[in-house]
Amino acid sequence: MLILECPYCGVKAEETELSPGYEAHLKRFGPGSTPEEFEAYMFARKNPKGVHFERWRHTYGCGKWFLAARCTATLEVFGTYPAQVSEPPADIIAKIQARRPDWRPDWKDTK
Amino acid sequence: MKRYSVFAIAREAARYHLGWERAWASPEPRASYDAIIVGAGGHGLATAYYLGKNHGITNVAVIEKGWLGGGNTGRNTTIIRSNYLQDSSAAIYEKSRSLYETLSQELNYNVMFSPRGVMMLAQTHHEVRGYQRTAHANALQGVATEFITPQRVKELCPILNIDGPRYPVLGALWQPRGGTGRHDAVAWGYARACSAMGMHIIQNCEVKGVRSENGQVTGVETTKGFIGCKKLGLVVAGHSGQLAEMAGFRLPIEAVALQALVSEPIKPCMDVVVMANTVHGYMSQSDKGEMVIGGGTDGFNNYTQRGSFHHIEETLRALVETFPIISRLKMLRQWGGIVDMTGDRSPIISKTPLGNCFINCGWGTGGFKAIPGSGWAMAELMAKGEPGPLAAEFNMWRFKEGQFIDESVAAGVAH
Ligand SMILES: Cc1cc2nc3c(=O)[nH]c(=O)nc-3n(C[C@H](O)[C@H](O)[C@H](O)COP(=O)(O)OP(=O)(O)OC[C@H]3O[C@@H](n4cnc5c(N)ncnc54)[C@H](O)[C@@H]3O)c2cc1C
Ligand SMILES: [Zn+2]
Numbered sequence: 001m002l003i004l005e006c007p008y009c010g011v012k013a014e015e016t017e018l019s020p021g022y023e024a025h026l027k028r029f030g031p032g033s034t035p036e037e038f039e040a041y042m043f044a045r046k047n048p049k050g051v052h053f054e055r056w057r058h059t060y061g062c063g064k065w066f067l068a069a070r071c072t073a074t075l076e077v078f079g080t081y082p083a084q085v086s087e088p089p090a091d092i093i094a095k096i097q098a099r100r101p102d103w104r105p106d107w108k109d110t111k
Numbered sequence: 112m113k114r115y116s117v118f119a120i121a122r123e124a125a126r127y128h129l130g131w132e133r134a135w136a137s138p139e140p141r142a143s144y145d146a147i148i149v150g151a152g153g154h155g156l157a158t159a160y161y162l163g164k165n166h167g168i169t170n171v172a173v174i175e176k177g178w179l180g181g182g183n184t185g186r187n188t189t190i191i192r193s194n195y196l197q198d199s200s201a202a203i204y205e206k207s208r209s210l211y212e213t214l215s216q217e218l219n220y221n222v223m224f225s226p227r228g229v230m231m232l233a234q235t236h237h238e239v240r241g242y243q244r245t246a247h248a249n250a251l252q253g254v255a256t257e258f259i260t261p262q263r264v265k266e267l268c269p270i271l272n273i274d275g276p277r278y279p280v281l282g283a284l285w286q287p288r289g290g291t292g293r294h295d296a297v298a299w300g301y302a303r304a305c306s307a308m309g310m311h312i313i314q315n316c317e318v319k320g321v322r323s324e325n326g327q328v329t330g331v332e333t334t335k336g337f338i339g340c341k342k343l344g345l346v347v348a349g350h351s352g353q354l355a356e357m358a359g360f361r362l363p364i365e366a367v368a369l370q371a372l373v374s375e376p377i378k379p380c381m382d383v384v385v386m387a388n389t390v391h392g393y394m395s396q397s398d399k400g401e402m403v404i405g406g407g408t409d410g411f412n413n414y415t416q417r418g419s420f421h422h423i424e425e426t427l428r429a430l431v432e433t434f435p436i437i438s439r440l441k442m443l444r445q446w447g448g449i450v451d452m453t454g455d456r457s458p459i460i461s462k463t464p465l466g467n468c469f470i471n472c473g474w475g476t477g478g479f480k481a482i483p484g485s486g487w488a489m490a491e492l493m494a495k496g497e498p499g500p501l502a503a504e505f506n507m508w509r510f511k512e513g514q515f516i517d518e519s520v521a522a523g524v525a526h
Binding site for chain 2: 001002003015016017019020022035036038039044045046047048049052054072073074075085109
């Protein structure tokens with residue numbers, strides 16, 4: 001059972017309290033963008049086996065969207081953080097690197 | 112390959128069964144092949160089989176990181192049906208279902224195809240309308256289905272509670288020639304036939320990278336070294352995102368866990384497959400007497416082949432309501448597989464941005480039924496370099512064009 005701490009209300013919420021929102025830090029494209037950009041934003045997914053950044057909603061709690069850093073190969077949770085950022089904060093990166101020394105920040109190539 | 116037959120059984124019985132030969136060989140890889148298929152699940156093996164059978168290409172290797180059939184092919188609940196809404200889906204799933212009808216004879220291997228009938232319950236008015244529409248669509252597509260009354264549902268499956276308190280049964284979409292098959296046997300049968308054609312099935316060999324030159328694939332890096340190829344087929348279900356990354360492109364796919372479970376064996380009590388999509392559960396009875404049960408996927412990316420317990424609870428809750436008889440049954444085993452879910456819940460059989468590299472994936476929760484038809488279409492694509500009529504609309508560029516093959520509205524549960 002997946003447990004994520006909501007960064008807003010501090011509740012350690014288990015999965016049934018949460019709604020998944022899949023890949024985080026996607027770059028949004030608006031009117032005037034090319035079909036390739038829209039496709040990249042709406043459909044092309046990283047879907048990594050390993051470190052992943054995701055959107056989650058604390059649906060049956062405070063109702064807010066937050067972000068989580070997780071490993072999809074082991075289900076380890078590195079940490080959660082508020083959604084109002086365009087990339088993972090330094091303390092989350094440090095936590096991931098402490099557990100996965102070989103991992104390099106790579107969310108930028110999702111943009 | 113020695114043929115299996117009643118005479119072979121008699122002959123072996125007379126000599127202590129010492130004459131059976133291995134069903135397939137385990138060769139070391141050659142330096143290169145005309146075609147390499149990554150993934151020895153049902154779809155990969157069927158692709159190799161039809162490459163040989165329909166197109167005469169037999170210098171083929173199927174490379175598998177674990178054991179053949181150990182992925183979703185060996186983990187599914189084996190429902191076979193073709194009652195899809197969209198024309199392109201109905202075409203490929205019905206091709207597949209019809210190939211299943213004679214697959215045991217074709218492969219000389221008993222895949223235990225059992226066309227016992229598949230019933231999808233309508234438990235809301237929305238579902239009634241949806242399935243009536245599907246029945247009409249199926250009539251035009253030449254797929255034999257029928258919308259039946261609750262009384263007929265009860266006749267066909269007496270253990271079903273049709274007047275449940277929450278969701279009484281209002282009817283069902285009935286496909287009499289749908290059913291089940293033996294999942295392992297499908298993989299084993301194709302593997303045996305491929306091996307007999309001289310193809311190499313290389314197990315315990317993981318593909319780690321895709322090598323290319325001037326935009327054309329030249330081979331794969333594996334745990335057994337580099338293996339060259341003229342054509343490459345990626346058929347790895349849940350791991351498609353990883354292989355696509357190695358080949359330098361992205362897919363509209365998320366990998367999530369889907370679970371299934373079986374009960375202790377009981378006397379025969381149900382000879383059809385029932386899917387209850389509103390309450391989210393489905394069930395059939397195996398030849399051993401176990402009730403084979405499945406439900407919905409988890410909602411987050413996961414490669415561990417383990418799912419969340421609350422989904423099992425949800426599935427069983429739904430089924431106890433639908434089949435009160437199972438409320439005291441003990442569950443024996445439970446397991447998970449990693450399914451590859453696309454945005455429109457339809458598969459991808461496609462060329463890729465990399466030359467001579469082809470992909471077959473996105474079958475998600477419902478690709479066991481599609482193994483023969485998908486292999487047929489993928490082999491045609493790889494042999495000719497262009498898709499035939501079965502595969503054409505399942506190209507990976509349909510997302511950019513907005514030409515979805517939307518099956519997500521047609522069935523909440525897409526097994
Ligand atoms: C619980 C469950 C229930 C299901 N129920 C049904 C059902 O009732 N009806 C239905 O039609 N479908 C069902 N499905 C879906 C069905 O199982 C799949 O769509 C189908 O089996 C996919 O077959 P495949 O050959 O594409 O994949 P798989 O059988 O998963 O084969 C892919 C293979 O690729 C290998 N591989 C991965 N990465 C690499 C690599 N890097 N190098 C080498 N090899 C690699 C894997 O080890 C694996 O063996 C269900 C699935 C699950 C999990
Ligand atoms: Zn909260």
